[in-house]
Amino acid sequence: MSRTALLIAGLLAAPFLLAGCGDDEPTLVIYNGQHEQLLDELAPTFTDETGIKVEIRSGDDLGLSNQLVQEGSKSPADVFLTENSPAMSAVERAGLFAPLDDATVEPIPAQYRPESGDWTGFVARSTVLVYNPSMVDEADLPDSIMDLADPQYAGMVSFSPTGADFQAIVAAVLDLEGEEATQEWLDGLKANGTTYDGNNVVLESVNAGESAIGIIYHYYWYRDQAEAGDNSDNTELSFFGNQDPGAFLSISGAGVLAASDHPDEAQQFVAYLTSEEGQQALADSYALEYPLNPAVTLGPPVKPLAELDPPTVAISDLDGDKVVEMMTQAGFL
Numbered sequence: 651m652s653r654t655a656l657l658i659a660g661l662l663a664a665p666f667l668l669a670g671c672g673d674d675e676p677t678l679v680i681y682n683g684q685h686e687q688l689l690d691e692l693a694p695t696f697t698d699e700t701g702i703k704v705e706i707r708s709g710d711d712l713g714l715s716n717q718l719v720q721e722g723s724k725s726p727a728d729v730f731l732t733e734n735s736p737a738m739s740a741v742e743r744a745g746l747f748a749p750l751d752d753a754t755v756e757p758i759p760a761q762y763r764p765e766s767g768d769w770t771g772f773v774a775r776s777t778v779l780v781y782n783p784s785m786v787d788e789a790d791l792p793d794s795i796m797d798l799a800d801p802q803y804a805g806m807v808s809f810s811p812t813g814a815d816f817q818a819i820v821a822a823v824l825d826l827e828g829e830e831a832t833q834e835w836l837d838g839l840k841a842n843g844t845t846y847d848g849n850n851v852v853l854e855s856v857n858a859g860e861s862a863i864g865i866i867y868h869y870y871w872y873r874d875q876a877e878a879g880d881n882s883d884n885t886e887l888s889f890f891g892n893q894d895p896g897a898f899l900s901i902s903g904a905g906v907l908a909a910s911d912h913p914d915e916a917q918q919f920v921a922y923l924t925s926e927e928g929q930q931a932l933a934d935s936y937a938l939e940y941p942l943n944p945a946v947t948l949g950p951p952v953k954p955l956a957e958l959d960p961p962t963v964a965i966s967d968l969d970g971d972k973v974v975e976m977m978t979q980a981g982f983l
């Protein structure tokens with residue numbers, strides 16, 4: 651390069667260097683398995699208040715947890731967020747999390763976070779049935795999600811087996827009912843079911859009368875109702891309750907990577923998520939998922955968290971790898 655070219659290159663680079671110097675807050679890299687829109691609504695408030703910028707790299711739970719395990723200490727990620735807890739447990743088992751500050755986990759009730767303090771739940775979603783009343787009477791719905799494997803429901807049920815949401819439900823069934831019963835249940839669902847790629851498509855299929863019953867999480871239905879109801883107006887929701895495996899409450903997790911170059915700022919981000927302020931922002935967002943800090947409640951029309959009567963599942967016991975193995979065995983993956 652000639653002297654002139656070097657000079658020009660230097661001048662061109664200068665404004666960017668100056669801009670870089672004026673910034674004393676780092677940019678956090680967040681590996682995000684949660685719905686991207688949720689982060690798009692929450693992250694700007696955090697940045698406004700702290701000056702800490704956030705770069706969101708979205709993917710699915712399992713893809714991101716595998717990536718983190720592969721990248722290990724070289725990962726650029728500062729924070730990991732998931733839709734469901736099995737992917738958090740996988741990263742915890744690989745020893746990649748830094749413990750969260752006590753003040754960050756304390757607002758979240760103990761059943762929604764692991765004892766280790768390595769990560770915490772920050773929002774929850776309830777398993778539900780969506781059904782089309784023109785195809786099935788409410789009285790003929792099963793009392794338990796386990797019954798959907800019975801021949802009586804052949805050709806009636808749809809779900810999205812490739813998604814982390816459905817796989818978390820299977821992990822809960824495995825924890826509650828054991829391996830043999832779960833494999834039988836999966837085989838029955840395989841015989842009875844129609845599969846789609848994505849919970850929104852399951853909802854659409856029930857609304858369109860292609861399928862009588864769908865297994866989804868509550869917010870897919872409530873979000874569609876909060877919009878125009880185009881994909882849900884022909885359907886109703888049914889909650890299992892009674893601590894049935896089908897009343898499983900799945901927990902979205904948040905954690906700070908031990909390899910983070912900005913551990914203080916990463917801790918601040920997760921602290922914001924569990925704080926009353928962050929939880930209120932979640933409750934007020936489009937998401938309609940359940941805040942877990944008891945200081946905040948999700949308003950109507952969503953069925954209150956206190957009325958769900960979910961089964962007791964130790965979230966650290968949910969085994970995503972075993973679920974993938976069993977679902978492969980059943981022919982879903």
Ligand SMILES: [Fe+2]
Nearest residue numbers: 733815849867
């Ligand atoms: Fe989801």
